[in-house]
Amino acid sequence: MTTDTYESTAEAHTDDLMAGKRISLSELATELSAIDLRLRQLARAAETPAAPVELEATIDSLRSTAKGVREAGERMQFLARVVDGDVPLAKVFRDTGDPWGVAARDTDRQAYGGPAIIPTQWQLIKLARDAERAADRGVETTTFPDAMQGIGIGWESKAAAARRRRERDAAVADEVLRTQCKTCEAGDGEQCRTKKGWVAEQPHVGRQREAEATVDARLGYLDINPVAVPQV
Incomplete structure (x- = not known):
């Protein structure tokens, strides 16, 4: 059997990444920030390697990867605030009027691959933006803890x-x-x-x-x- 994703047994050793049984979004943000910094440090060090080899392509690749990691970390940091309930979220998706979380149970959302009971990171970011933009129009908002009560026990990504x-x-x-x-x-x-x-x-x-x-x-x-x- 072949797969498109390289996997090793070391990947399963994740205990040092988190304080609890599952990694928090805040912990993810911090770990990603550390990886971003390490990649940029490697890029800087690679500018003057011990052997006279031009590593410009690798340096550019490291810095590009670091940028992507940094953006992911910033996204996790924002989502950490979302799941803690610090960020208001629209109760429904503005373009369709469909609910999400507990309210999406037993609903039909075929055009979007089914009801958004478990929201994606992009949906949460959109819901936060919709809540912010519509604040002056009296749009109903909620928070992640309120909208997701009882959901997530035994859930698997x-x-x-x-x-x-x-x-x-x-x-x-x-x-x-x-x-x-x-x-x-x-x-x-x-x-x-x-x-x-x-x-x-x-x-x-x-x-x-x-x-x-x-x-x-x-x-x-x-x-x-x-x-x-x-x-x-």
Whole structure:
């Protein structure tokens, strides 16, 4: 299996990034600010490397990346104030009149991919701007804590769900090779074969299904969907 995203086991070591079980937006903002500074320091240091090599392209890349990281950090800092309730938010989206958060439950928003029960960062920024621009017109506002009461317990982001699906698929691929194929009798470490003995990249359906069932039982999945989201 190949993926477009490089992943390493070190990525899972995140305890030093946060004080609690989950990282706060304020902690994200601070960590991003530190990364921004470190990248700019590296760019400055690379101006005079120990060996006579012109690193202009790398220096420009580091500074460009630093700018993107800095902007992300500033965005997280603003969103930290939003989730703490410091920033008024419009109760509905100005262009459609659709509600969000708790109020969006049981609503239909097909044109926008479904109701905005869990708002994106961009939606929150838009709601904050709408509230600010419409302050003099008596538009109803709310705060993030009020609009999101009871939402978020056991919630998992799209990125986390996608990562867990990739991990599940990788585990299934490994399990397939450990599972005896009842169709072609391929054993441990062997790929399936056709009736004429040709090696196949794809296993027989029965072998694949058995491997999936084994992995899903171990991980707590139902088909490709997590039965329960770990409380981390």
